[in-house]
Amino acid sequence: MERNVIMKQVNDIFIDILDNEEIVIGETTQASDVEDWDSLTHIQLVVAIEKHFKIRFTSKEIQSWNNVGEMVNCIQKKGI
Amino acid sequence: MIFKLDNKFDECFTVSNEMYTGFIQIFKDKNPLHTNEQFAIDNGFKGMVMHGNILTGFLSYFIGECLPVKNVIIHSQEIQFKNAVYLNDELQFHATVTGIYDSVNAVEFRYDFKNREEKIVAKGKFQIGLLQ
Numbered sequence: 105m106e107r108n109v110i111m112k113q114v115n116d117i118f119i120d121i122l123d124n125e126e127i128v129i130g131e132t133t134q135a136s137d138v139e140d141w142d143s144l145t146h147i148q149l150v151v152a153i154e155k156h157f158k159i160r161f162t163s164k165e166i167q168s169w170n171n172v173g174e175m176v177n178c179i180q181k182k183g184i
Numbered sequence: 185m186i187f188k189l190d191n192k193f194d195e196c197f198t199v200s201n202e203m204y205t206g207f208i209q210i211f212k213d214k215n216p217l218h219t220n221e222q223f224a225i226d227n228g229f230k231g232m233v234m235h236g237n238i239l240t241g242f243l244s245y246f247i248g249e250c251l252p253v254k255n256v257i258i259h260s261q262e263i264q265f266k267n268a269v270y271l272n273d274e275l276q277f278h279a280t281v282t283g284i285y286d287s288v289n290a291v292e293f294r295y296d297f298k299n300r301e302e303k304i305v306a307k308g309k310f311q312i313g314l315l316q
Contacts, residue, residue, distance in 0.1 A: 147288040151288060163288070
C-alpha cells in the first residue's frame, strides 16, 4: 500500500477515535500536537490501527515511536 | 497475557426489587415506563420495564469481580438493548474474548444477556486494559 494511502487511513482512524473531523496528521505529528491525544486515547488508536490493518505491534515498537511517521513506518514494515 | 482468544465466561444475574428500587432512588429515573404498570402495558410491554442501565451494572460487576484478574480498567463499552427486561427476570450473561492487543495490554470482549426464553435482551462489546 502506498504510504500516502496508509497515512490517509491512519488519519481517518484518528478522526474517528478522537471524534474530531478537523484533525490532519502528518509525518512529524506528535501526541503533543493533537488535542486529546492522551495515554488512554493512544491505546484506542493503537487498537484501532491494529484492527484496521489486521496487524499486531509489540510494546517495544510502540514505545519507539516519536511521531506519526514512525508509526506509519512500522505499519509498512508489517507488509501493508 | 492471561486471556486467550475465544475464552468464554458465563454468569447468571437476576434483576431484584432491591436493584430496581435502588436504581430509582439513586438516579431518580422515574419515567412511567419504569414505574407505571398500565403505562408500560399501554405501550406494548408486559409490565414495567427495568432500566437498561441496571444491565450495565451487571457488566461492571462482571468486569470488576468475575474476571480471573483484578488489575483491570474499562477502556470502553457498548450496549444495545434488544428486548425488555422485567422485575425478577433471570438473565444468563455470556462473554467471549474477541481481541487481544498485547502491545497495549488491552482485551476486547463481546457479550450478551439472554432471558429465560433464550431471547437476547442486550448485547455489545467492551474493552478492558490490564494494569501493570
